[in-house]
Amino acid sequence: MVSIRRAEMQDLQHMQHCNLWCLPENYTFKYYLYHGMVWQSLLYVAEDINSGRIVGYVLAKQDEEDEEGSKLEHGHITSLSVLRTHRKLGLANKVMQSTHRDMDKIFESHYVSLHVRVSNRAALGLYRDKLGYETFDTEEKYYADDENAYNMRKWFRKKAEKQ
């Protein structure tokens, strides 16, 4: 059985481990610590309660500035993954919804952004159909292997409120 909860600092090393088992985009421990120290409330994990293992996580942060350089508080999903053994259980959806809520309520984010491989159909389905993200633009050769990324956004507040 899997429990979804906010990450504690002692989860960080296990989140790093989970990341190394799922994605080719990896970070050193310090980067996890950085997220934990500033935006702990945005970090959620999926824990297998029989084994105590972290089987999925979302690593997220806040930014005060827009890509266009104007001041606009928004969230950003740094990394999200779920172990292959725990797919199809809706875990990614659940950790994402938790972090969305906290970006909205705690940080009063206008929107949340993320990058996704254009070929990753499963993830696109989750972001667009289940979580309400829209494609903002496409970034050429965003990934190390030259694949393009969709830059996607989900708005928490009406775009009119932007100013």
Added chain:
Amino acid sequence: MKPAQNSLNNKQSSEFKALVKLLDAKDYKKGLRNTEKLLEQVPDNWEVVSLKAIFMYYNDEQQKGLELAKQAVFKNLGSDFCWHIYGLIYKAQKNYIEAVKCFLQAIKKGEENIQLERDTANLQIHTRDFEGNAQLRHKILTKKSNMIVNWIAFIFSQHLIGNYEIAFKAINSAEQLIQKDQQNPIKKVEMNEFKLYQIQLAIDAKDYQKAKQNIITFKNDITDMVAYYELQYDLFMKLGSNQEAVESAKHLLELQPQNWKYYVLLKKANPQFDLSVYDNTLVQGQLLAELNGDKFRESFLKFIDPFFQKSLPSLFREIKHLYRQKEKLDVIKEAFESYLTSGPIQKLWALMLLAQHHYQIKQYAKSLELVEEAIAHTPTLHELYLIKAKALHKQEKFKEAYEATDRARQLDLADRYLNNKTIKYALRANMVYLSQELLRMFLRDGSNPYELQMIWFELGVGRTFLRLNYLGPALTQFYLIFKHYQEMYDDQLDFYQFSIRKYTLRSLLQMFDAMDNRYSAKYFIETAGLMIEGLNRLKLKLQDNNKVEQKKLTPKEKKQLQKLQQKQEEEKQLREQFSIEGHIYSIELQKKFDLSGEYLLSKLKTEQDIIKMQNQFAQVLIHTNYNNKEINFQAFKQLVSFYIQQNRPLLCVKLLNKLRNNQTETNQIVNHKYQLMIIQYLNQYKGPLLQYIQEYQQDLNKFDADFWKSVEIKSQLDKTIKLHCEHILQNKPFNIQLESNELDFLQEYPTAKTTNPFYTNDPNLEWQNNQISQFQSSQSTQSVSQQQQ
């Protein structure tokens, strides 16, 4: 840094300032050159000598640099500049305790340097010198009390030493300052954090009335309701207001209905609470454990049906916790079997679940039979191959297990999990070379597992090398892991001040806990156990070598020795062309991480060196605790002979308790042997610590006899261990290592002469090469087919 002025003329003084700038700019080469020029004019200026010292330090003359800096300090005790430099060198060496001492001297002797004071205060937190930190933070606050960050740092420092009353008073001042400061208004999220922190502080101070008051008055400032209700629950439980705590837990469940911990909290506050009102899979699954008989059968069938209907492959994990209850096993099995005839898809899942079922109850042959049937039914489901690999692994068919995972991997080459699994099994089959090739597929150009702190991989490689008795490369991997854990601790340095600025003090407190307990993690405990074992073997090898050196060799032995040396020389040459321990990385990288272990071994030339390093790991290991008894035991048992040899009675007592706490059905017999060894040692102890030891002394024969009455001897291994125990009772030596199947490679141990198992006629190498060319060709055909799409 404040440049010194005394005894320098104007020109020299500006040169001095320029040197300090070079130091800040990290231009150490030019710095050293120019310092030496200046020293020609003023050879007795010890502040300039200090500069030379630090430039030397950064120009690869660490020891000389440190000594010179020390000399400069003692020649000129009154100079804050010299102390500052001396401290900076210690800091660069990561000797933070000494660095703090030097900086405090510099602060005492010098003029105002708020930056240095703040850095020193942060280093004090890093060395967990909370008393010193509180004093320094007070000093900083009195100097600059108009800055809110100094107040927050001060409050936190008082919190850490338990001076809550002072902290509360300071909070009032801080709040007033926040109100007054219109230029830098506090952000809403910062206010949220600050208020949550104040509640936490009141709870820590056990001032529950204040905490309760805070919870009421702060509610409008707090936006993080998860943290809010967690604190509220904690407070109500401490006040004994369980009914109110129940309400807090319910609020938490509204926010996070999938958090199992909150259900546990709810039950804790009200044991009568019926969780079944929460109708979700998590609760239903957990509650299955509490049901029995027909009620269980009915609920179980209802629980598993949706998984079959939606073809979810993860069902087994959801019900695995039920296997602790033997009476449920038949019901589970029958339930799975009932789907064998419900249709082709259901049949597939049923076969897979039954294979997992038989694996779980240790019937590996049956498990394999079922999974083969499932594979024949649907050969494209990767889960099946992973189950097959697990069962084969239990039967010690490591190469076949690798082949099974490799089939899974080929079903989805873009999946890292399957790739990693294949690596794991490749390593278990001693295929280091192959495992690196597999890893390479997911490594970006230029990256490597060591910089990425890929601990699981390092541990796997190290374990494999140790299995092959290839000690240098094995120890290196373990040592690298140890360094990662040290790096982790030092990563904190950047965040103390940062988090004080951001008001995230609750996260900071949690970070202290997590980092102080970072070693209580599965990977570290395994690593430490293996490191100590590896060092033991190194010690034995050394003793062997010493024997060879001391006794006069017969002509025949001389010839053998010559042959061995020749072999080693050949291997050395081979290594320069090709190294099994890191052939996918550049030579520079292999050197940087010392993958051959040459550097590490050069530091382990005597028994004393080895023991010192063992102790480094043992000291950390003995204080760890992880929630898996098997993993704990495997590591702790490595400490037994070490602490006995080191004659450490109190640590032996601690270890004895650790062994007892980590006893399981699986390890009880081996565990008994180690307990026996310790008790025998304690019985013979007669030293000054006797009064602490006495209660652990007992009749060894009775202890042993009682134990064997209570267990059933099932395997050959059990018999061997019983024999060991008899030898212990008679004080006879025995070969301690022959106790698990994992150690079958130790037959030639401890006198194994293998240095590099891969060089001389290794059939594995050919096999691995074959595998590699196979997957390389399959990868290129796949990328072609992708392009065609």
